[in-house]
Amino acid sequence: MDNINHDDDYLLQKAAMFFSVLGDTGRIKIIKILSEEEMCVSDLAEAIEASQSAVSHQLSILKQNDIVKYRREGKNIIYSLDDDHVQDIFKIGLEHVKHK
Amino acid sequence: MDNINHDDDYLLQKAAMFFSVLGDTGRIKIIKILSEEEMCVSDLAEAIEASQSAVSHQLSILKQNDIVKYRREGKNIIYSLDDDHVQDIFKIGLEHVKHK
DNA sequence: CAAACATATGAACATATATTCATATGTACA
């Protein structure tokens, strides 16, 4: 079977979306940091050397795609990776490019 | 250590690039097909319902990023996945979105 | 309750990216 059916098509589209979310320098840096420790927005901004607004927009995209979760703690909002699965994929991707 | 050093930075950039290559509907369809069988350009174009030119451009990007390899066979050029690693990452990503 | 702090969000702009169209390159075969 060469062709791609509609069920496949839907899943592939979701997969492409998922990978494209990982495929941004700013977002992958955020994921890298959150794979080590949870962190609030302003600290993330400082860590990856980006503006608060840029980070917030990126986090919004990561949220929409179930890659990060968050909780409020006083004035801060603490972000962390949504599940270990994301971290696994991130690490595998990193290993892949390391050996290329 | 919160910050990202320069070695990390370089690897993360490569990882982002790698993921962004996977993060396109057309390219992920190509990868899906090539994960099952090798195929020439015109058959790929037919299978994913895209123009010859579009597929060729996408294959060019996949080549540049060591995701596919190819060989000539008469008039045709046969493409296949460069290594199993890519296929693994593709499948893990697919499983991930399937359960979301 | 006002001021300060932390984060989110919309609009505008700049840049990146994918597709199309036209055409070039390379191969086979009559």
Place this chain on the structure above:
DNA sequence: TGTACATATGAATATATGTTCATATGTTTG
């Protein structure tokens, strides 16, 4: 060797995407 077939490629265009700027929302504390 010329014609058909398969693929690649450059330029142009349309669209998607990321960042910035300004400002809104929500929370704490004096």
